Amino acid sequence: MWVEGVYHTGVRRLVSCGVFILATIVAAAAQQPPIKDNRLFQSGIEITSVTATVTDHDGQLVTGLDREAFEVFEDGVRQDVTQFTRDRVPIGLGVLLDNSDSMFGRRIQDARAAVNRFLFELLEPVDEFFVMAFNHKPKPLTGWTRAQPDVQRALDSLKPNGGTAIYDSIVEALPMLDVRTRPRGALVVISDGADTASNISLRELRSALLRTDGFVYAIAIDPPERQAINTRVNAQTLREITSETGGRTEVVQNTSELLDATTRIAEELNSQYVLGYTSPRGADGQFHSIRVRVPGTEYKVRARNGYIATPVRKSLD
Numbered sequence: 001m002w003v004e005g006v007y008h009t010g011v012r013r014l015v016s017c018g019v020f021i022l023a024t025i026v027a028a029a030a031q032q033p034p035i036k037d038n039r040l041f042q043s044g045i046e047i048t049s050v051t052a053t054v055t056d057h058d059g060q061l062v063t064g065l066d067r068e069a070f071e072v073f074e075d076g077v078r079q080d081v082t083q084f085t086r087d088r089v090p091i092g093l094g095v096l097l098d099n100s101d102s103m104f105g106r107r108i109q110d111a112r113a114a115v116n117r118f119l120f121e122l123l124e125p126v127d128e129f130f131v132m133a134f135n136h137k138p139k140p141l142t143g144w145t146r147a148q149p150d151v152q153r154a155l156d157s158l159k160p161n162g163g164t165a166i167y168d169s170i171v172e173a174l175p176m177l178d179v180r181t182r183p184r185g186a187l188v189v190i191s192d193g194a195d196t197a198s199n200i201s202l203r204e205l206r207s208a209l210l211r212t213d214g215f216v217y218a219i220a221i222d223p224p225e226r227q228a229i230n231t232r233v234n235a236q237t238l239r240e241i242t243s244e245t246g247g248r249t250e251v252v253q254n255t256s257e258l259l260d261a262t263t264r265i266a267e268e269l270n271s272q273y274v275l276g277y278t279s280p281r282g283a284d285g286q287f288h289s290i291r292v293r294v295p296g297t298e299y300k301v302r303a304r305n306g307y308i309a310t311p312v313r314k315s316l317d
Helices: 022-031 106-122 148-156 166-178 202-209 235-245 255-269
Strands: 002-008 012-014 046-055 071-074 077-079 083-085 091-098 128-134 138-140 184-191 215-221 249-252 273-277 287-293 300-302 306-308 310-315
Touching: 046 287, 071 273, 091 106, 091 166, 106 148, 106 184, 106 255, 128 148, 128 166, 138 166, 166 184, 166 202, 184 255, 202 235, 215 235, 215 255, 235 249, 249 255
Parallel strands: 091 128, 091 184, 184 215, 215 249
Antiparallel strands: 002 012, 002 310, 012 046, 046 273, 046 300, 071 077, 071 287, 083 273, 128 138, 287 306
16 A cells, blocks of 8 residues: 655654554564564654664774663754664665776675675674665666575676766665665665766765665775875765765775775674654755764764655555
8 A cells, every 4th residue: 555645854754553662673573584564663653763873982882872871853952762772673785886997806806705795694684685886887786685696696797897986876776775675774885986977966966865764884995006096085075975874984995804894884783773753843845954962971973964854655565
């Protein structure tokens, strides 16, 4: 059936009526095959959900915090956190892998190995993912899957060539996040070059990201021996993109470091909090800022910095 007026705000989903508590949903998702309509919160009201990562002053992940430790602000006004979990919530994750000519040889081999280990050893069996390659244009390699042979065949088919269109690939991947069956959504971009071929601008990409609830990570491969400015990864731009969504950018010097970088990202995905509140704004089509903090501590909280509240239609079939 169709439900009208579901809020697709970048952090909002209208949830159906029910009496299930969040802990029950998370536990059931971990023990049973994934169901098609796998919502995070079941409360009969419109919930703005925010995924948050907490680190200490040394950058180490902080786990085990209670709901009362957090404060959430929308447009500078503190909100009542009505939904909360520190249990691991299943994730739908897209891997966007650079397949431009600079990834030829050992680099693409290392990248294949890192992606394969990331998806099938570091994530959980309840998670789901898709793989997209990009050079001068994006190329989806799989749909949503849990099948390792499908992913392996897709990765083995890669033959690096062409330029680099990072912005286009991220925008191309966003509709996939919108149709995922897991509560959390994220993208991981792996690239060794600056964007040289995208049709959209950085500004257009940042605007598009405000309309999705997925958060973005990037692994920038930036070897010190590369001197040409126009071929180097623009790590600062990637940091701007990822930090706005609640993700972050890892910079490594060669592809042999990809295994460690993906391990750190997986640890973060396995240690996040999800908070929910009822926004007073409704689907007004406007941007609303979000800030999450743990007062009385030096902890740093990373979460998306805002969203655009846009009403859409969503199928529940």
